[in-house]
Amino acid sequence: xxxxxxxxxxxxxxxxxxxxxxxxxxxxxxxxxxxxxxxxxxxxxxxxxxxxxxxxxxxxxxxxxxxxxxxxxxxxxxxxxxxxxxxxxxxxxxxxxxxxxxxxxxxxxxxxxxx
Amino acid sequence: xxxxxxxxxxxxxxxxxxxxxxxxxxxxxxxxxxxxxxxxxxxxxxxxxxxxxxxxxxxxxxxxxxxxxxxxxxxxxxxxxxxxxxxxxxxxxxxxxxxxxxxxxxxxxxx
Numbered sequence: 401x402x403x404x405x406x407x408x409x410x411x412x413x414x415x416x417x418x419x420x421x422x423x424x425x426x427x428x429x430x431x432x433x434x435x436x437x438x439x440x441x442x443x444x445x446x447x448x449x450x451x452x453x454x455x456x457x458x459x460x461x462x463x464x465x466x467x468x469x470x471x472x473x474x475x476x477x478x479x480x481x482x483x484x485x486x487x488x489x490x491x492x493x494x495x496x497x498x499x500x501x502x503x504x505x506x507x508x509x510x511x512x513x514x515x
Numbered sequence: 516x517x518x519x520x521x522x523x524x525x526x527x528x529x530x531x532x533x534x535x536x537x538x539x540x541x542x543x544x545x546x547x548x549x550x551x552x553x554x555x556x557x558x559x560x561x562x563x564x565x566x567x568x569x570x571x572x573x574x575x576x577x578x579x580x581x582x583x584x585x586x587x588x589x590x591x592x593x594x595x596x597x598x599x600x601x602x603x604x605x606x607x608x609x610x611x612x613x614x615x616x617x618x619x620x621x622x623x624x625x626x
Contacts, residue, residue: 498612
């Protein structure tokens with residue numbers, strides 16, 4: 401596609417429920433990243449995919465968080481048993497490859513609110 | 516562990532004035548990016564700086580990189596209201612392919 405697409409754009413969920421966030425990267429982009437941005441804060445790295453594998457999961461905050469990528473394309477970030485501190489904007493970005501010079505292209509994000 | 520610090524965190528300035536935003540980072544890196552974020556929007560890439568001494572300019576914004584000092588600057592010339600946004604620098608943690616972002620500088624240009 402023309403850009404990085406994320407869905408849903410907004411999600412309100414009850415504490416304790418599971419949520420799935422979707423990212424559809426730019427076609428041909430092999431690298432995919434998830435970041436989290438809490439209100440008024442910078443971006444916190446969560447996970448990096450190269451193709452379907454995730455060489456760096458170091459940013460996932462707890463075992464309630466998981467992510468997968470299939471077909472070298474769409475990625476899903478799953479948060480189980482959501483907590484209020486999970487409320488944030490979850491941003492996905494893709495790139496032509498690891499360490500390429502053009503930086504990321506970000507999606508518009510999913511705003512998650514846990515009530 | 517790579518740490519990236521920006522200052523100031525908040526900047527309110529009058530139209531027509533000049534100012535500089537600073538981005539310091541703690542370990543060696545050859546790639547630094549500047550992004551702009553408007554409220555409620557995603558991040559827009561402004562500049563990528565790839566080597567020591569690199570300078571990029573676009574309109575009223577100019578970015579530079581000093582890898583020896585581990586410092587990048589984003590200079591604003593004759594600010595206009597449309598530049599109001601949050602600006603982030605991001606540094607690639609060498610060999611990891613992930614980018615560590617600064618805390619952001621929230622810029623408000625007053626008419």
